[in-house]
Amino acid sequence: IDFPLEYLTGISGKHGRWGSFPNLITSLKFHTNRTQYGPFGEGASGNPFSFITEGGVITGCHGRAGRYLDAIGVYIKPARSLSRLITVEQHPQLNVRNPGLLTQSAGPFPGCITGRAWDDGVFSAVKAVHVHVSSDMSVVSGVQFLYEKRDGCVVLSPLHGAPSEDIVKTFEIDGESEFLIGVDGFHGCVDGVKVIRSIRFVTNKGKYGPMGYEFGEYFCSITSMAITGKVVGFFGESSACLNAIGVHTEYF
Numbered sequence: 001i002d003f004p005l006e007y008l009t010g011i012s013g014k015h016g017r018w019g020s021f022p023n024l025i026t027s028l029k030f031h032t033n034r035t036q037y038g039p040f041g042e043g044a045s046g047n048p049f050s051f052i053t054e055g056g057v058i059t060g061c062h063g064r065a066g067r068y069l070d071a072i073g074v075y076i077k078p079a080r081s082l083s084r085l086i087t088v089e090q091h092p093q094l095n096v097r098n099p100g101l102l103t104q105s106a107g108p109f110p111g112c113i114t115g116r117a118w119d120d121g122v123f124s125a126v127k128a129v130h131v132h133v134s135s136d137m138s139v140v141s142g143v144q145f146l147y148e149k150r151d152g153c154v155v156l157s158p159l160h161g162a163p164s165e166d167i168v169k170t171f172e173i174d175g176e177s178e179f180l181i182g183v184d185g186f187h188g189c190v191d192g193v194k195v196i197r198s199i200r201f202v203t204n205k206g207k208y209g210p211m212g213y214e215f216g217e218y219f220c221s222i223t224s225m226a227i228t229g230k231v232v233g234f235f236g237e238s239s240a241c242l243n244a245i246g247v248h249t250e251y252f
Contacts, residue, residue, distance in 0.1 A: 008058035016046030115243035119235035132164035180231035188216025
C-alpha cells in the first residue's frame, strides 16, 4: 500500500464451515481508496461479509485465531487525520524511510495542529541532537537532528522551529552502545498557541535534559520500559518555535 496517498478503507470476504471447523474466514479481500487486493481464498464457499468505511481509514485490525483465522475486525479513524502526513514538509535528503523496519509512531505531543507539519522519516539511528531554547518566551524554539542512514552516511535535518540567540544545547549519542528510547517534557500555551516548553531525551543509558522550562502539561513518548525499542526518527509541528514533537520507534 502506497501510504499515505493510499490507505485501507475496508475488508470483505466469506466465512463459514470448513471441515470440522464450524466457522472460519474462508476468503478475504482488502479495499483501499484506490483499488482492491484479493480475494485471498478465491473460490471458497461461505457467507459473504463486508465492511467498507466512508470518510474513514483503517488503522489496525483485531480478531480471533487458532490454527486458522476465525474472525477479523478493524479499527478506524477519520481520513482527515491523514492530512498531517500527506502535507508534511519535504526535504531532498530526508524522507528516506528504511525498508524492512517494523516501526511505530508516538505523538505528536501535544497533538494539535498549530504549526507547520514536518516529518524527517525513519533512519538507522539518531547520532546527535541540537535544542534551541528561547529564554524570553520560555519555550523550546527549535530542534535539529543528525541521523545515520543504513549505509553509514549521516544526514543533518533542517532546523524545526527557529534558532535561539541565547541557549543552544547539543549532545551526541554513542550509536555503538547507546541509543534513544524516547522523549518527555512539558507543553503549554503562549499567547494562545500550544508550544513545547521543555524537552528531555531518554536513552538506554541515561537522560539528556531537561532543556527549557518545566511547567505546563507533562507528556511522554515512552509507554513501557519493559518494551525495548529505539527512536529512529522524529516528526512534529513548528512555527516560530517547536509546537509539537513525536517519535518513530523501531522495536527489536
